[in-house]
Structure formats: C-alpha cells, structure tokens
Amino acid sequence: MSDPNPYLANPYLDWVRGLEASLRAAAALEPPAPAEAPAPAPAGTPERTALIFAPHPDDEVIVGALALRLQRELGFRVTDVAVTLGSNLARRPGRLAELRAACRALGFALALPVPDGLSGINPRAEQAEPENWEAAVAAVAALLEAHRPAVVFLPHEHDWNVTHTGTHRLVLAAMRRLPALRCLTVETEFWGAMAAPNLMVESSAEDVAELVSALALHRGEVARNPYHLRLPAWMIDNVRRGAELVGGQGGTAPDLAFATLYRLRRWEAGAWHEVLPAGQVLGRHGSLAPLFAG
Known part of the structure; x- marks a missing residue:
C-alpha cells in the first residue's frame, strides 16, 4: 500500500519548512537603529583606497562583501560613490539619509558626484542627452582624479x-x-548575472549578518520589497554558480556557504588587462593581499 502522504517520507521537508519559518521570523525583526557615529574606518592612502560606484542607494551594501573585507583585512578606506539617489525626486532626501546610515554602519565614507545625485544615467543618455552625459562624465572623472583609487x-x-x-x-x-x-577594477553583478566572473569571495556568517543589517537601514526601499532578507539566499546561490563559472565546469564545488561573484581586471593606459590566468576562489580565511596589496 502506498504512503497516503509521500511528503512525510521526504527527509528534506523539515529543513525546507525551517527555511520558510526562518524567513517569516526574520520579516518580523525590527531594523537596527542607525548608528550615531560612523564605525571606525582606516585613514587610507591612494594605495589603499577603494571606490564603489553604486547606481542606487543600497547597491553599496549588496555588492559590498569584498569591499568590507578589503577594509577590515587590508586597511582600505572604502568610499561609496552614490551615482544617483534614485529616480523618485520626492524620495531623494530620504534615500540619502538612509544611505548615510548604511555607510556609517559599515564604516564606508560617502561621496556624491553632485549634491543631489546624477540623473539620466542610462545607456541611451550619451546620444540622447549629450550635455547631461558630458557633465556626468566630468564629475566622475573629477572624483577619480581626486581619490586616485587603487580599486574601483x-x-x-x-x-x-x-x-x-x-x-x-x-x-x-x-x-x-x-x-x-x-587601478584594479572589480565588476559587480546583481540584476543581471555575469557570463564570465573570475573571482568568488566568501563571506562569514558574521559579515553576511552585518550586510543584511546595513541593507535594512534602507528602510523605505525594504519596506516595499524586503530584499535584505533574501541577500543570504542570493549569496548561497552564488556558490552554486561560482563553483562552475569561477572554479571550472564540472569541478568540485568549494565548501563555502556564502559568496559574491566579481570580475577582477587591471585598468592601465586606457584599457583593461587580465590579472587572473584562471578563476580564483577566496575563502574567508584566505589572504586578499596577493591580489590587492600590491
């Protein structure tokens, strides 16, 4: 006689139900109170300065796992460049306040190309709005020249x-x-996956929790879509993808729980140059220095 409820025999059912219950419990958590003062940040030098060009407030956190490790393990000064403050003009003051709180929580400095953030930053703008585009390029070039970053x-x-x-x-x-x-360039992904990342960077559970907490400080955004609660799941899935795309097709997956995928190259003489002969996995106990200290 067949089992009237085959799900009861599934050894993964309780685990999946636990994930669902955990997600719903997390949704009831109160976001952290914004810090009054920034977390201590290294003074930094041009040789140890990283700029994160974030299209929107919150991207600095979503892709910030490697930047956080550079800050803590190699003493980098990390500055988030808020390219835009979003398309909703009424929300811009609120988004800037939330962004300041998130950067304080992570110890990131904050810079804006222009006081209210840039507008019209999209692939067609160069041809459709050449004056606005030229002003935006000049503002970003001025930031690059002022900071002389080692990593972008x-x-x-x-x-x-x-x-x-x-x-x-x-x-x-x-x-x-x-x-x-x-400088070194680190290309990031979120909405569209990279076809050829070459670097997978592990994060500890403590670092992931810190990123989730900082992302929760973008209160207005996560109120409409609680994507901060799904950041760990995204980082878990990055291990699946990175095992093949970075580690090599058909290879054995590394024993990681959370990771972020990037593409690392060097920018010099107006062009990109490859720096990794093959994909590389940086575990949480591995040193960043061979890639980023020189």
Whole structure:
C-alpha cells in the first residue's frame, strides 16, 4: 500500500519548512537603529583606497562583501560613490539619509558626484542627452582624479537595470579621460548575472549578518520589497554558480556557504588587462593581499 502522504517520507521537508519559518521570523525583526557615529574606518592612502560606484542607494551594501573585507583585512578606506539617489525626486532626501546610515554602519565614507545625485544615467543618455552625459562624465572623472583609487568597483556591462548598465558606461568613459589612471577594477553583478566572473569571495556568517543589517537601514526601499532578507539566499546561490563559472565546469564545488561573484581586471593606459590566468576562489580565511596589496 502506498504512503497516503509521500511528503512525510521526504527527509528534506523539515529543513525546507525551517527555511520558510526562518524567513517569516526574520520579516518580523525590527531594523537596527542607525548608528550615531560612523564605525571606525582606516585613514587610507591612494594605495589603499577603494571606490564603489553604486547606481542606487543600497547597491553599496549588496555588492559590498569584498569591499568590507578589503577594509577590515587590508586597511582600505572604502568610499561609496552614490551615482544617483534614485529616480523618485520626492524620495531623494530620504534615500540619502538612509544611505548615510548604511555607510556609517559599515564604516564606508560617502561621496556624491553632485549634491543631489546624477540623473539620466542610462545607456541611451550619451546620444540622447549629450550635455547631461558630458557633465556626468566630468564629475566622475573629477572624483577619480581626486581619490586616485587603487580599486574601483562598478557594475558589469550587462547588469540589466538601465541605471546599472548606464553606470558601467559612465565610469568607463570617465576612466578613459584619465590617461595616468592605473587601478584594479572589480565588476559587480546583481540584476543581471555575469557570463564570465573570475573571482568568488566568501563571506562569514558574521559579515553576511552585518550586510543584511546595513541593507535594512534602507528602510523605505525594504519596506516595499524586503530584499535584505533574501541577500543570504542570493549569496548561497552564488556558490552554486561560482563553483562552475569561477572554479571550472564540472569541478568540485568549494565548501563555502556564502559568496559574491566579481570580475577582477587591471585598468592601465586606457584599457583593461587580465590579472587572473584562471578563476580564483577566496575563502574567508584566505589572504586578499596577493591580489590587492600590491
């Protein structure tokens, strides 16, 4: 006689139900109170400065796992460049306040290309709004020249959202304005997965919890879509993807729980140069220094 309820025999049922219950319990948690003062941040030098070009407030946290490790393990000064403050003009003051709180929580500095954030940053803007685009490129180039970063984070060219892909084009145009600029670039993903990431960076449970907490400080955004609660699941799935895309097709998956995928290259003489002969996995106990200290 067959089992009247075959689900009862499934050894994974309680585990999946536990995940569901945990997600619902997390939704009832109160977001953290914003810190009054920023977390201690290294003073930084041009050799140890990283700029995160974030298309929207919250992207600095979503892709910030590697930046957080650079700050804590190698003493980098990390500055979030808020390229835009979103398209909703009425929400911009609120989003800026939330962004300041999130950056304080992580110890990131904050810079804006212009006081209210840029507008019209999308792939068609260069042709459709040339004056606005030229002003935006000049503002980003001025930031790059002022900070002289060792590492630049920017979205990859196919990150789906038009402001993400526009930010890629914007930062690339600004870098081309500076012939002497030499830095590592770290391309990031969120809305659209990279076809060829070459670096998988593990995060500890403590770091993931800190990122979730900082993301929760973008209160207005997570109130409409609690994506901060799904950040750990995204990072778990990154391990699945990275095992093949970074580690090699058909290889054995590394024993990681949470990771973020990136594409690491060097920018020099107005062009990109490869720095990794093959994909690399950086576990949470591995040293970042061989890639980022020189």
